[in-house]
Amino acid sequence: MDNKTMTLAASQRLLKKSNKSALQKEKRGKYLVLASALLIITATIAITIFLGSKGLQAFISNGVSIYEFLTSTKWNPTAENPLYGAVPFILGSFAVTILSALIAAPLGIGGAIFMTEIAPSWGKKILQPVIELLVGIPSVVYGFIGLSVLVPFLRETVGGQGFSLLAGMIVLSIMILPTVTSIATDAMSSLPKGLRESSYAIGATRWQTIWRVLVPAAMPTLLTAIVLGMARAFGEALAVQMVIGNVRSLPSAITDPSATLTTIITLNMGHTTFGSVENNVLWSLALILLVMSFIFILLIRYLSSRRQF
């Protein structure tokens, strides 16, 4: 862009239009944008308060034991002696999240290194749009393909019903792959040039440079990429629900069906009556999701405070 001509044109436009009430407009404009910014705070606070109070209702007004909720593995809110142990879902959520990060992290960071170090000239031209398109694929489509391709495939090859932690893990890892890759790419390409050059200068191979110099240097941001991916996996609802089997017992193997916080919420929300205990405990599950996303943010903040480059 030719900045000089731009600036000139702009200043001419400005001079013509400058008017008396400029100061007033200045103030009004400032308050207008401040209001929009404050709305973001309002929305965040509203969400926290609404979901917080609704999520605690089960414990406060229905007398569900918070200890049972967080430690028991038995969930059966509709039985005569209702049981509210959310451990299977909490563990299920963590299990699929961690497992999918285990796949997406090496693939995503590997892809990022491929784009920045191995084939910077053409690798980026191919992979960048691929990643952007993967981001754009809606999660229900991932779920649908998981249900119609992956689940039958797993049933034939590894046995069982196909609905399993494994299926959830595969679907989620593809879903979070673009998140991890794009942030990891930013991390790698923001490393100072000198780092690479000095490593090559002392005779290191490309792999040694990547593994001993670049990856450690970019580590905090690479971890941020993984944590952001995990945050997305933890909160994903519909795609997981379609493939995981939604069984409320603890899985004993990766091929067993399981359930997560989100899948139990989506399955039962419509069937339960608003205000009943069965419904309120679902809001408590949602509160766990909310708290977890705060924890993920704290984690990311901590990691970015340790960034070197």
Next chain:
Amino acid sequence: MNSKVADRIATTIFYLIAATIVTVLVGLLGYIIYHGFSKLNLDFLTSPSSSFRAGGGIGNQLFNSFYILFLTMVFTVPLGLGGGIYMAEYARPGRLTNAIRTCIEVLASLPSIVIGMFGLLMFVNLTGWGYSILGGALALTVFNLPVMVRVCEDALRTVARDQKEASLALGITHWHTIKTVLLPAAFPSILTGAILASGRVFGEAAALLFTAGLTTPTLDFSNWNPFDATSPLNIFRPAETLAVHIWAVNTQGLIPDVREVADGSSAVLIISVLLFNLLARWIGSIVHKKITASK
């Protein structure tokens, strides 16, 4: 010697990883388009869906998706622009700015199902609207707002510093500078960002399950009076979007031709998102050319 071999192996592995990623995408897109393309015809795209018979279309769902997207953008663009301008131009380092930034981060990382449940409390129960298009659009506004704020802030920050300074040096007020110098210069990147965000909104389902609902009333497409209950434009009617439809037919549906409908809907969804993506690039480059061309 050894390190050379290790280098070779590592390089091969990186190539394999890149190939895997490309294969996954090509496989996914190929599968959806291959299976869905044969279902795509005018009849499928325009006729209303059936809740128990085979042969239903996705006409209403398609309209709902675009209508909710449109409303969402009507809410988000000005708010996002306001927030972005504040963060890029007015925010001084301090507690308030920090708080806003944290809130943007929190909102951006909230699971969409949580936003949907908040929407259920706020826009469905508290307001007494029931499942409605407006409720869905407002929930999606919460979902989309952090993205738009970031897009606008980044776009404004990348406008060359000297342009802004020149304007200020001429004694022009800050607000006027923003309006006449910064915004026009940042317009292409804001537009591109907004279109990409539209793709995300278009495919979102979890936030809409409990806000816009799972059904669509019979619509009379010759009735464009937004106050009428059967009008497609009525913002207080429930509306099932395309993405929600794919989930609903697969997990709750009663129709016998689930597979066909889901295949076709997925193809439409993917093609729409691809078009959003291409459109964003295309408009971005055109506006860029126009602005940089001499006047």
Next chain:
Amino acid sequence: MKKMKSVYLLAVMALILVVATACGNKGTEGNANGDSKSASGSIVVSGSSAMQPLVAAAAEQFKEKNPDADIQVQAGGSGTGLSQVSEGAVKIGNSDVFAEEKEGIPADKLKDHQIAVVGMSAAVNPEVGIKDISKKDLIKVFTGEVKNWKELGGKDQKIALINRPDSSGTRATFVKYALDGKEPVEGAATEDSSNTVQKLIKETPGAIGYLAFSYFTDNSGITPLSIDGVKPTDENVQKGKFPIWAYEHSYTKGEPKGLEKEFLDYMMSDEIQHNLVPEQGYIPANKMEVKRDAEGKITKK
């Protein structure tokens, strides 16, 4: 830029206007005029996803006769329907369980209209080789006491249970009348959609699940089970021989009036009961020879 802004402002203002007027409109909705011959007005029906197709189809036909009437049928689950009708948010709430069975619903304030009956039974993968099961054995299968079909005289295959979500009406009915209230153990998968359950039973070796009769067609690829020698057929349910069935309820808050009443009367008319109801795999409510109350007590009509 300036022009765009004013157009935009105009659009936003128009929108606000629409919102405001529509809000105002809302209050007058549903004031059906009960005196006139042709029904008019508008009501919202919400609730059970399973009943939505039936009620929506009936509403369609009703509208053809009464062009001035508008009936919106939403799906959101039985719980949603019951809460919304008791709050007065909708006029009719559909549910596949008795309101008494749902916690937090003032059942005494709601009027029950049983519009149809749905029969259901357990179904297995055809390879299992069992067509008849005693209730005792069925309970053993679902409580995990029996783990292989071999033990019941079937093929040597592991039993794979397909369940429904905790709060689903289908599950509640099955647990109450097929398993005598015994909670099933967790099995292979929990799915909400009857379609998915049918597909899973068909595709999974050793699978057993429970479905409404309408899914037991000749080409469904699953074997419905007779229970204690009684076949799962409409006649057996009507005569009270086959135990697993449930009403499809439409609840109103208090006695129905105006358009609600006309619509519910229409639902109970022969036109719907003898055509649409059986067409969608339900048993007409007025053909039942037995009656059941919320506690599950059965009496002859």
